[in-house]
Amino acid sequence: MFVEDFVKCRIFFKKRYCAAQKALLVFIPLSHFPLRDKVMTQQLNSQIFAYAKQLSDNAFKAHALTIRGLEQVAELQLAALEKQAQVTADFIAQAAEVRDIEALRGLWEKGTSLGREQAESAVAVTKEVVAVAQKTAESLNALLQEQQKAANEAVAAPVAAIKKAAAAAAK
Template identity: 60%
Template sequence: MNVSHVRKKYIALHKKTARLYSTKPTPVRGTKAMTQQINSQVFAYTKQLTDSAFKAQSLVLKSLEKFAELQLSALEKQGQATTHFITEALETRDADGLRSLWEKGASLNRENAERAVAVTQEIIAVTQKTAESLNALAQEQQQAANDAVAAPAAAAKKAAAAK
């Protein structure tokens, strides 16, 4: 085998391969309809997903707003009680005043701790309510997706049975 013979075979193989890759695939019947159907299903699912994401975001933002409201309210009450305590401490002049101030300080600490526990319980309740709402939203989404898949399948089955 000489070099020119190998070269001719290589060129022929290259041309054949180039022809294979340059030809357009033969269109399949109904491809356009199938593509449109798939596109419409994808669009519907994307719209549904976007709507659900927007609802979930609004639920989370409402709960965060409630958290901030609860914490700021507790902070305001704690600040007022502490300011009142400091005012009394600055006005104290004798040992009896210091004893009563000690008791008021212990009482203030207890009230602040109780307030913190109450706020934490309210935050947990809001979190639980938000989680339940998000779970219901996820179940809605799943049911809608199941219905979206089942409806075309049922229609195709019905059309096949009619033929």
């Protein structure tokens, strides 16, 4: 069958095309696959492309959520770093002005209170970072559940259609 199609193809091209086109098109045989196989292949390809599009869309959404969370964490950490740098610079400026023992004693007390405040600030920023990470994880989880729901519906719809068609054929 394949040889017959190839011969038909050559005869067809001899009648309709110039020599340059014949040279290229002689090697393209007529299809020996039934039309049913082509339709099935097209359906499969369209389903694969739809799933690939859905996957890339969801990956883009997940990436955007993750980047947004990272931006919020970076903003929190940079704000805390800026505040701590300012407080430290003020403390160093005061330390440079110390001239006697009483000023040194006051500076010592201020240094310990600043250390405590910076530790409390670091703990507060860490709590905020954990809250942002938890919020991002919840958003990603919601996106995953949405994707699973869409996938379940995509699988259930053809099954329901087949059951309905089978029930109609049985009547």
